[in-house]
Amino acid sequence: MSNTPNSPKNVSPQALRQAIRQGDHKGNTSGFCPGFVQCNVAILPADWANEFxxxxxxxxxxCPLVAMSSQPGQIDMPEIAQGFDIRTDVPSYRIFRDGQFKEEVHDIQEYWxxxxxxxxxxxxxxxxxALLADGLDVRNISQGKNVPMYRSNIACKPAGRFSGDMVVSMRPFKAADAIRAIQICSRFPSVHGAPVHFGDPSLIGINDVHQPDYGDxxxxxxxxVPVFWACGVTPQVALEQAKPPFCITHSPGCMVVSDLPNSRLAIM
Structure with missing residues (x-):
């Protein structure tokens, strides 16, 4: 990322989005712009939007909803970031047709x-x-990796044509730290909240915790012990099963970085 400071902690959301738009940052956004809300992305035709x-x-x-288009075709979302363009400001997108993943791209202007x-x-x-601020080791950040994510057997509630099992992300902790992580994350229901499981991965359908389906x-x-949170890649599984003729998501780990402070999402 050549046009932004070397340390993620020195990068503003606006600077990071500009670097993404210019093609200078194409990787995951974990650890970047601390203090600001990051978002998963799902883009689909208007005749599928109400069911989604x-x-x-x-x-x-x-699937904690932070924002959605006020009308079809809208490319900006001023309520989450000034100057934002959904077509260019995500590091990597995934294109799906009839529920099948087709390609990964860094700009969706030609698909819009x-x-x-x-x-x-x-x-x-x-x-x-919040976990880092409490002194906990968030392993994917300390090891410079994308968070590991897995398809689980935890069923989501269906809605119209959408259904599927939950995707979960994992962070390992010692038992006492796992309890503390649960307490901390319970304050953030708008960004997945408390974990959905900890301990034996096989109990939620994960055969090998060292082989994630997404991430590293x-x-x-x-x-x-591995601690598992509900993950925003879940809608990708639902989209694969619903098979809309066309849809776009973020690539796992490659988020929208907004101008919204995380403090706005916390229950104090």
């Missing part, structure tokens, strides 16, 4: 249509800051 909105409302832990509706969903990167594997010490 209902799916989010019925499944607020994996006037009937598309954008949904921005809360992201676990926002609560990672991280080290887990012998005295640590």
């Amino acid at each position: 909105l209902q799916f989010c409302q019925l499944n607020p832990k994996p 249509r006037d009937d598309l509706v954008t949904f921005l969903l809360g992201c676990s990167f926002s609560f990672e800051e 594997a991280v080290d887990i010490a012998d005295d640590e």
